[in-house]
Amino acid sequence: MPHLVVLYTGNLDKLTDMNTLCRSLADAMLSVKDEAGAQVFPTGGTRVLAYPAPYYAVADGGAAGKAAGGDGDYAFMYLNLRMARGRSAATQKRAGDAVLAAVRERIDPLMKERHIGVTINVDEGAEVFDAKHSTIHSLFKKP
Amino acid sequence: MPHLVVLYTGNLDKLTDMNTLCRSLADAMLSVKDEAGAQVFPTGGTRVLAYPAPYYAVADGGAAGKAAGGDGDYAFMYLNLRMARGRSAATQKRAGDAVLAAVRERIDPLMKERHIGVTINVDEGAEVFDAKHSTIHSLFKKP
Amino acid sequence: MPHLVVLYTGNLDKLTDMNTLCRSLADAMLSVKDEAGAQVFPTGGTRVLAYPAPYYAVADGGAAGKAAGGDGDYAFMYLNLRMARGRSAATQKRAGDAVLAAVRERIDPLMKERHIGVTINVDEGAEVFDAKHSTIHSLFKKP
Numbered sequence: 001m002p003h004l005v006v007l008y009t010g011n012l013d014k015l016t017d018m019n020t021l022c023r024s025l026a027d028a029m030l031s032v033k034d035e036a037g038a039q040v041f042p043t044g045g046t047r048v049l050a051y052p053a054p055y056y057a058v059a060d061g062g063a064a065g066k067a068a069g070g071d072g073d074y075a076f077m078y079l080n081l082r083m084a085r086g087r088s089a090a091t092q093k094r095a096g097d098a099v100l101a102a103v104r105e106r107i108d109p110l111m112k113e114r115h116i117g118v119t120i121n122v123d124e125g126a127e128v129f130d131a132k133h134s135t136i137h138s139l140f141k142k143p
Numbered sequence: 144m145p146h147l148v149v150l151y152t153g154n155l156d157k158l159t160d161m162n163t164l165c166r167s168l169a170d171a172m173l174s175v176k177d178e179a180g181a182q183v184f185p186t187g188g189t190r191v192l193a194y195p196a197p198y199y200a201v202a203d204g205g206a207a208g209k210a211a212g213g214d215g216d217y218a219f220m221y222l223n224l225r226m227a228r229g230r231s232a233a234t235q236k237r238a239g240d241a242v243l244a245a246v247r248e249r250i251d252p253l254m255k256e257r258h259i260g261v262t263i264n265v266d267e268g269a270e271v272f273d274a275k276h277s278t279i280h281s282l283f284k285k286p
Numbered sequence: 287m288p289h290l291v292v293l294y295t296g297n298l299d300k301l302t303d304m305n306t307l308c309r310s311l312a313d314a315m316l317s318v319k320d321e322a323g324a325q326v327f328p329t330g331g332t333r334v335l336a337y338p339a340p341y342y343a344v345a346d347g348g349a350a351g352k353a354a355g356g357d358g359d360y361a362f363m364y365l366n367l368r369m370a371r372g373r374s375a376a377t378q379k380r381a382g383d384a385v386l387a388a389v390r391e392r393i394d395p396l397m398k399e400r401h402i403g404v405t406i407n408v409d410e411g412a413e414v415f416d417a418k419h420s421t422i423h424s425l426f427k428k429p
Binding site: 003005006018019021022023025026030043044045046047048049050051052125126127128129130131132133134135136137139140 | 293294295337339340341342343344345346347350351354360362364367375378379381382383386389390393397400401402403404405406407408409410412
């Protein structure tokens with residue numbers, strides 16, 4: 001934890017650089033602080049994975065978008081952040097807001113030209129088993 | 144919301160057209176009505192994303208399928224519909240049934256020739272943060 | 287159920303054979319027994335799907351890994367096992383441990399050379415609708 005998984009319609013690949021967006025999203029997550037001012041997400045445990053869907057269908061398939069003067073090729077991005085249990089509602093909101101701000105910085109300019117939907121959900125992990133095994137975490141341990 | 148995410152073994156790509164299936168699934172979702180006869184899923188918020196898995200393993204790997212006269216190349220499709228909280232159980236069932244019917248229309252003919260498994264889960268979103276940002280929704284707002 | 291979905295940074299594809307790992311994971315799942323010694327996951331319902339992410343960001347992006355003598359190209363693998371409700375905590379733990387052991391057998395040798403993170407979550411399905419439709423299950427029904 002945390003994992004941010006980004007699922008999106010593949011037509012966005014030609015409109016924006018997803019590796020850059022992933023990095024912006026990771027940086028946004030790393031910037032989140034709790035009420036005491038401490039970093040919420042451990043650096044070594046912060047991960048963003050983005051998946052373009054090769055096949056998709058959105059809304060009415062394009063008719064309304066064309067009628068409004070667009071190309072009818074709707075795009076959609078769904079961002080799901082799964083974070084560990086036990087954080088305050090205020091911290092969860094700060095995490096969601098940070099992700100939203102990072103997405104908007106990149107997507108808002110595209111929205112002026114195109115019909116795009118973005119949804120962000122933050123889920124509190126409810127797993128019944130959790131195991132971590134890593135050679136990344138120790139890189140960021142304070143001595 | 145709602146999002147329908149379809150995860151499936153990549154061997155299905157050569158058997159059926161996934162963009163067509165995505166559209167059928169979206170149309171099925173848009174057709175769902177609640178107890179009052181109102182459309183359950185807003186048109187501008189209805190999305191289907193389908194992901195073929197390039198790597199997978201199913202059941203015993205094929206031995207039983209070959210013994211039964213098949214090619215042992217099992218296929219599998221998992222459909223996960225995440226819908227907003229607060230819908231009635233009857234509406235949730237209608238949504239699941241609509242998705243199932245759309246899949247069966249396309250997959251049942253293939254099942255006569257091949258060993259295929261389909262599972263549909265409808266989840267009620269339990270997110271602790273939800274944000275939407277869209278230039279699609281407004282296309283479908285009633286004036 | 288059960289479904290094991292593996293999401294991972296695409297750089298792992300050049301380091302390990304994912305079809306082999308999927309098969310090992312499926313075999314590990316099939317080996318899990320409950321307190322009475324019975325197989326937990328039905329053979330015909332056991333599925334592993336693995337998805338390399340073409341775009342991703344991990345931790346600090348590589349600086350700490352390079353400083354530690356690595357190439358800074360961190361890898362990450364997230365394994366999510368969704369199993370049916372109602373299993374004992376001991377069975378859930380055995381399932382998680384079996385998945386972890388199968389991953390470690392393959393990933394531990396790579397960890398000696400590289401910075402890699404692995405997280406396994408077992409979730410108990412909380413779906414409000416569940417439908418199964420299959421020509422695989424009947425292959426494994428006892429007569």
